Amino acid sequence: MLKVVVLISGGGSNLRSLLEQAEHADFPARIVAVGADREATGLFHAQDFRVPTFTVPYGSFDSREEWGAALVTQLAGWSADLIVLSGMMRLLPQNVLDAFAPRIINTHPAYLPEFPGAHAVRDAIAAGAAQTGASVIVVDSGVDSGPVLARERVAIDPGMGEDALHDRIKTVERRLLAQVIRDIATGAIRLEEYQA
Template structure:
């Protein structure tokens, strides 16, 4: 059984979908812990599903590396086979990435390498793109630059704004994430 830790910063809609999938006895992975870089709504999903959670608030540390050291210490408690970044809005320090690579994956609301960074949906709209998408990647030291594991196109419709487009991307992101975690679990 693949053990998974999920790191978040916000509402945790992808986390919730993964928790629901993992609650099926036939799903080959279990969420062992949920971590966040701040207090956020997504931690309530972990609580509802009885999953332990932890918070490593970024502002409490003098450097990103110190924050990463504490995050690694928290992750080490759970010994996850896979770490999923699902809306974590912080770049991981290179030392943390190197420590767990290639066992860290990330969800991104764009068809990478198009529109990397924290505003993929907004950037797609600003560029006048007719399509964007969702991607799951292996995390490396760059910004959304790691190897692509799965991705799917999502059309940009006339009248789309950042909210409506993002809401259409989210279900694709969730489905891809669940499929990728399932593939990791059955490959190990």
């Protein structure tokens, strides 16, 4: 059984979907903990499913590296096979990558490498794109630049707003993330092939 720790920064709607998936007996992974870089409302989802939570507040440290060291210590305590960034709105420092890569994956609301960065949905609309997408990637030291494990196109309707498009993308993101985790657990995806 694949042991997963999920890291969030906000409301955790994708996290809740993953928690629901992990409840099914045939899902080959279990979420052993959910962590955040701030007091995040998404932690309540974990509590609803009786999953332990932790917070490593970014603002409590003098540098990214010190925060990263504390995060490494916390993550190591859960002996996770996989770390999932689900709405974690912070680049991980190198010391976290050194400790866990390539066992860190992330979802992104675009068809990477198109529209990387924190405003992917807004950027796609501003560009007048007819479609964007959802991606699941291996996290590396760049901004949404790691190897793509799965991605799918999502149509943008004329005049569609950012919130509506984000909701449409999240539906695809959730499905892709669950499938990627399943594929990692069953060996269909071998993360060691992505070792830097």
